[in-house]
Amino acid sequence: MPIHDQGYQRYAGSRASTGTAWQVIARAGIRTVLAERKFLALLLLAWAPFLVRAVQVYVAANYAQASFLQPKGETFREFLETQAVFVFFITIYVGAGLIASDRRANALQLYLAKPLSRWEYVAGKMAVLLTLLISVTFLPAMMLLLVQIGFAGSLTFLRANLYLLPAITLYSLAQVLLASSTMLALSSLSKSSRFVGVMYAGLIFFTGALFQAVRGITGASWLAWLSPSDALEQLGDAIFRLPLRYELPLWAAAAVVVGLIVASGVVLERRVRAVEVVS
Amino acid sequence: MQAPVPSHDGSGRPDGAPVVELHGVSVIYGRQTALRDVSAAFPAGAVGLLGPNGAGKSTMLKALLGFVVPSQGRMRVLGLDVATSALDIRARLGYMPESDAHIPGMSAVAFVAYCGQLAGLPPADAMQRAHEVLYYVGLGEARYRNVETYSTGMKQRIKLAQALVHDPDLLFLDEPTNGMDPKGRDEMLELIRDLAHNKGVNLIVSSHLLPDIEFTCDHVIVMDKGAVATQGALDAVRGPQGRVFELRVKDGADQMLALLTAAGYEVHDTQEDVMRVFVPGDAGAEPIFRLAAANGLQVRHLKQSVPTLEDAFARAVGAD
Numbered sequence A: 001m002p003i004h005d006q007g008y009q010r011y012a013g014s015r016a017s018t019g020t021a022w023q024v025i026a027r028a029g030i031r032t033v034l035a036e037r038k039f040l041a042l043l044l045l046a047w048a049p050f051l052v053r054a055v056q057v058y059v060a061a062n063y064a065q066a067s068f069l070q071p072k073g074e075t076f077r078e079f080l081e082t083q084a085v086f087v088f089f090i091t092i093y094v095g096a097g098l099i100a101s102d103r104r105a106n107a108l109q110l111y112l113a114k115p116l117s118r119w120e121y122v123a124g125k126m127a128v129l130l131t132l133l134i135s136v137t138f139l140p141a142m143m144l145l146l147v148q149i150g151f152a153g154s155l156t157f158l159r160a161n162l163y164l165l166p167a168i169t170l171y172s173l174a175q176v177l178l179a180s181s182t183m184l185a186l187s188s189l190s191k192s193s194r195f196v197g198v199m200y201a202g203l204i205f206f207t208g209a210l211f212q213a214v215r216g217i218t219g220a221s222w223l224a225w226l227s228p229s230d231a232l233e234q235l236g237d238a239i240f241r242l243p244l245r246y247e248l249p250l251w252a253a254a255a256v257v258v259g260l261i262v263a264s265g266v267v268l269e270r271r272v273r274a275v276e277v278v279s
Numbered sequence B: 001m002q003a004p005v006p007s008h009d010g011s012g013r014p015d016g017a018p019v020v021e022l023h024g025v026s027v028i029y030g031r032q033t034a035l036r037d038v039s040a041a042f043p044a045g046a047v048g049l050l051g052p053n054g055a056g057k058s059t060m061l062k063a064l065l066g067f068v069v070p071s072q073g074r075m076r077v078l079g080l081d082v083a084t085s086a087l088d089i090r091a092r093l094g095y096m097p098e099s100d101a102h103i104p105g106m107s108a109v110a111f112v113a114y115c116g117q118l119a120g121l122p123p124a125d126a127m128q129r130a131h132e133v134l135y136y137v138g139l140g141e142a143r144y145r146n147v148e149t150y151s152t153g154m155k156q157r158i159k160l161a162q163a164l165v166h167d168p169d170l171l172f173l174d175e176p177t178n179g180m181d182p183k184g185r186d187e188m189l190e191l192i193r194d195l196a197h198n199k200g201v202n203l204i205v206s207s208h209l210l211p212d213i214e215f216t217c218d219h220v221i222v223m224d225k226g227a228v229a230t231q232g233a234l235d236a237v238r239g240p241q242g243r244v245f246e247l248r249v250k251d252g253a254d255q256m257l258a259l260l261t262a263a264g265y266e267v268h269d270t271q272e273d274v275m276r277v278f279v280p281g282d283a284g285a286e287p288i289f290r291l292a293a294a295n296g297l298q299v300r301h302l303k304q305s306v307p308t309l310e311d312a313f314a315r316a317v318g319a320d
Helices: A022-035 A038-044 A048-062 A064-069 A073-105 A109-112 A117-132 A139-153 A156-159 A164-187 A192-216 A219-226 A228-239 A250-271 B057-064 B087-090 B108-118 B123-135 B150-166 B182-197 B211-218 B234-238 B253-262 B286-294 B310-317
Strands: B020-029 B030-044 B048-052 B070-076 B093-096 B170-174 B202-207 B221-225 B225-234 B242-250 B266-271 B273-282 B300-306
Touching: A022 A038, A022 A117, A022 B108, A038 A048, A038 A073, A048 A064, A048 A139, A073 A109, A073 A117, A073 A139, A073 A164, A073 A192, A073 A228, A109 A117, A109 B273, A139 A156, A139 A164, A164 A192, A164 A228, A164 A250, A164 B234, A192 A228, A192 A250, A219 A228, A219 A250, A228 A250, A228 B211, B020 B057, B030 B057, B030 B070, B030 B221, B030 B225, B048 B057, B057 B070, B057 B087, B057 B202, B057 B221, B087 B093, B087 B221, B093 B150, B108 B123, B108 B150, B123 B150, B150 B170, B150 B182, B150 B286, B182 B202, B182 B211, B202 B211, B221 B234, B225 B234, B242 B253, B242 B286, B253 B266, B253 B273, B253 B286, B273 B286, B286 B300
Parallel strands: B048 B202, B048 B221, B093 B170, B170 B202
Antiparallel strands: B020 B030, B020 B070, B221 B225, B242 B273, B242 B300, B266 B273
């Protein structure tokens, strides 16, 4: 007896309404990454600076002779700057294959034949990267603030630096949105995740090196707009109420970050399609 | 006035109404017209979309899925307008693409369950359905293997499984037997036939293989050069009202072909020197013999045959 004679049942159960499939994509993506030991090791490493800072906060709170270690608003800015290294590596590790692997396996036509829009697909993929990047930026920064409150035993520091709550939120958001959207756009351009990783690293290093070279020759730091990373740092200084490191106007720094996110959206709109038409 | 009777697939379409309709649809890729003012109606059941490569079959399916936007025309699937209700349509539709396609890094059962969830099934139901459909398509024993390790035939089956997992009302199967060995091909065709005739799933099978369509479908739409060449029930399209003879003559096939054509017979070359001659009405082989004798040609083989879809296809697309 052919095996299919065992029967095919019609399905009479419930179905979710359209608009929720992005959550399925996000859950599956996060679960897949968290199942990898290499990634878990990277995640643990990304939390090491938090432990160091937590010890600093503990010592400063409990030993008067270590009061010079007292955290300031700047401490949180420095912490997030340190985390940028892990943002870079996690973005490459997780993000490079997010769309490129689907393109290699012709999976886009499978996804888009289901009741989900192209933007829902992108939202699902972006949610994977955003969640993991937030877990090494916003989450530890906020926890550090809580640790400070806990060890100090008062809200004095928080009251004096209330701007830190929106500053951490806003800067983390800018940091992870810029990395996620740029990486997803690059990932949609190729079928090779390795190539995408190289492109992303190239983009970061090349633009940074270009800015430093031009700055070295001309001495003009307003050319920081050439490097998205430096434009983001400039924006970070302003968000954390610190002296600006470059002569680049704030609006220009913001325009670079927003412009890159918008450009990534345009690339995704053109590249995430079930059918690639070559005319 | 009597209200229309709703169809069994729950779409609210009246019984007997087409599951898919196209009205004056044209699809243009750059300078290439892939579909040219196509109007067609796909009735419920199994419908074959037949045509040579490049005829526009896959483009039609992709337009119906909303993957490509026609430059003109209207399309309705299961009573819903493709331009405005693409997501609602896709929730009730399964698509088995022509090319190799899978979600990377997953076992077969995880892949199919994932597809079920994407189509709106709760995780537990999706997993249960994944196991069921994998058994149904004959991959039960290999369901924990990574899809990337599958053979071509197995990949065809898993594509069918992911299209079936959410129990669609309508299935689009694009060249479902591509790359399969004869045994696997027969099994796939059995599955398709079973789905259409025993499980109540409407399906559209796109293929350039006439026997596949003949075996699985009740209706056929023949396409050629981006247009519909002919459409209708398989028996009606296969036709006629006449007889088909296989004919071989000694040293004069071209002359005989010209003579028969001049005499108004439909003649199609099949292989080497054998031709298929369609004789309308009840006339037997006698006119053929007479024509050959009158022109000094020696008939070496003359055998009555059954009119096949191939004859209809050749007629429709104007092949020799």
